Amino acid sequence: MSDVRLRFAPSPTGYLHVGGARTALFNWLLSRREKGTFILRIEDTDVARSTQESVDAILQGMEWLGLDWDEGPFYQSERFPVYKEFVEKLVAEGKAYRCYCTPEELEAKRELAMKEGRKPKYDGTCRNGVEEPGDKPYVIRFKAPHEGVTVFDDLIKGRIAFNNDELDDLIIQRSDGTPTYNFVVVIDDATMGITTVIRGDDHINNTPRQILLYEALGYPVPRFAHVPMILGADKTRLSKRHGATSVMAYRDMGFLPEAMVNYLVRLGWSHGDQEIFSREELIEKFSIEAVGKSAGVFNPDKLLWLNHHYIKESAPERLAELLVPFMKERGIDPESGPNLPLVVKTLQERSRTLVEMADGAIFYYQGDFAYDEQAAAKHLVPDAAPLLKALADKLEALADCSQTGIEALFKEFIAEKGIKLGQVGPAVRVSLCGGTASPGIYEVIEALGKEEALRRLRRAVAIIG
Ligand code: GLU
Numbered sequence: 001m002s003d004v005r006l007r008f009a010p011s012p013t014g015y016l017h018v019g020g021a022r023t024a025l026f027n028w029l030l031s032r033r034e035k036g037t038f039i040l041r042i043e044d045t046d047v048a049r050s051t052q053e054s055v056d057a058i059l060q061g062m063e064w065l066g067l068d069w070d071e072g073p074f075y076q077s078e079r080f081p082v083y084k085e086f087v088e089k090l091v092a093e094g095k096a097y098r099c100y101c102t103p104e105e106l107e108a109k110r111e112l113a114m115k116e117g118r119k120p121k122y123d124g125t126c127r128n129g130v131e132e133p134g135d136k137p138y139v140i141r142f143k144a145p146h147e148g149v150t151v152f153d154d155l156i157k158g159r160i161a162f163n164n165d166e167l168d169d170l171i172i173q174r175s176d177g178t179p180t181y182n183f184v185v186v187i188d189d190a191t192m193g194i195t196t197v198i199r200g201d202d203h204i205n206n207t208p209r210q211i212l213l214y215e216a217l218g219y220p221v222p223r224f225a226h227v228p229m230i231l232g233a234d235k236t237r238l239s240k241r242h243g244a245t246s247v248m249a250y251r252d253m254g255f256l257p258e259a260m261v262n263y264l265v266r267l268g269w270s271h272g273d274q275e276i277f278s279r280e281e282l283i284e285k286f287s288i289e290a291v292g293k294s295a296g297v298f299n300p301d302k303l304l305w306l307n308h309h310y311i312k313e314s315a316p317e318r319l320a321e322l323l324v325p326f327m328k329e330r331g332i333d334p335e336s337g338p339n340l341p342l343v344v345k346t347l348q349e350r351s352r353t354l355v356e357m358a359d360g361a362i363f364y365y366q367g368d369f370a371y372d373e374q375a376a377a378k379h380l381v382p383d384a385a386p387l388l389k390a391l392a393d394k395l396e397a398l399a400d401c402s403q404t405g406i407e408a409l410f411k412e413f414i415a416e417k418g419i420k421l422g423q424v425g426p427a428v429r430v431s432l433c434g435g436t437a438s439p440g441i442y443e444v445i446e447a448l449g450k451e452e453a454l455r456r457l458r459r460a461v462a463i464i465g
Contacts, residue, residue: 004036
């Protein structure tokens, strides 16, 4: 194991968003490529907005995508004593101070600054120490340097510099004694030995403040990589208006996790013009430096295309397992009918999602369907009845009911009757499937099994008759 340490640090205030999932994925990939350690940290200091439900949703999303972590989950809510200790240390070293300014005083100063066209900033009233006025409430502020520049070389965005005189004396502990966000992130990343921080670029403005804290605490500053956000087709930030943004919603829409992973990684990262990457290939080829500087646009059609690819590539047995809940949602118990992996095999080419596959599989399990009216009017005609009957009789005697056996039987049958396949095929299809949009008839017969295929052919004969 190398000493590379990465983390994903979600705030549990909702589901796992596709943007968050991509950040998690980038961290995970890099940790795997570098043979480092991947840490999961739940940033639940905002007690009012954090929920257990949302923690569960995040863990579930990570699990679904196959992003396993080596340490954690650590919960910030369980680390308050650690933060307290560091606040006290900074105060003792004169690097932080108690500020007794009241919210009203601060607000008045802020308004004045705005009126005079100055940038509102803490004016430093308490910075150099004040007499402790009894039990007056106070916050603790970081005594940030006001001169110089804070510079970092972002692995994605390049060099970024902030003038220190623009940075405020950050509050690190509120008057109720709880620590603030920018402070706990630094304490955690520092004490957890994080070597590279990969996170959304909405945190870029926090980074200089955090760097100053690392320096004050005497910890090495990690490297930073700020990932551009994900946009919708209209180039605004991806939101519910553009469709589902929760990773698990994509599972429910019938996407495979490998398609999601492949899609998310390509949303911002590229390697030549290759589109399809196995997990192993990603681990080998991914690099944070190759992530683009500009925002990626979420393209549902491409995700569908990738999903179709992975559905075609997957083992039918695995897809069958994933398909079961979708079948049950449609009131079908797959145990009650044809072998599900065989059914899946007939549908892989034509299904872009498991939802499409489940819809396409219904006819296998609900044999007493109503025929598609147009298809029945065209193909289940009196002339077809004797052909379907003769075919059923021939099928009944068939020993080899594999696709090859069935195909041979059809060839023999049309030769005997002196007809073309097109003269009987559509009627067979409608009899077996209820309509004309279906997998090939040999595959369907194989998957249905001889008994059920016979029953359906004879049902059609009876209905025509
Ligand atoms: N908890 C923060 C968020 O969910 C992430 C902070 C970080 O990665 O530094 O946006």
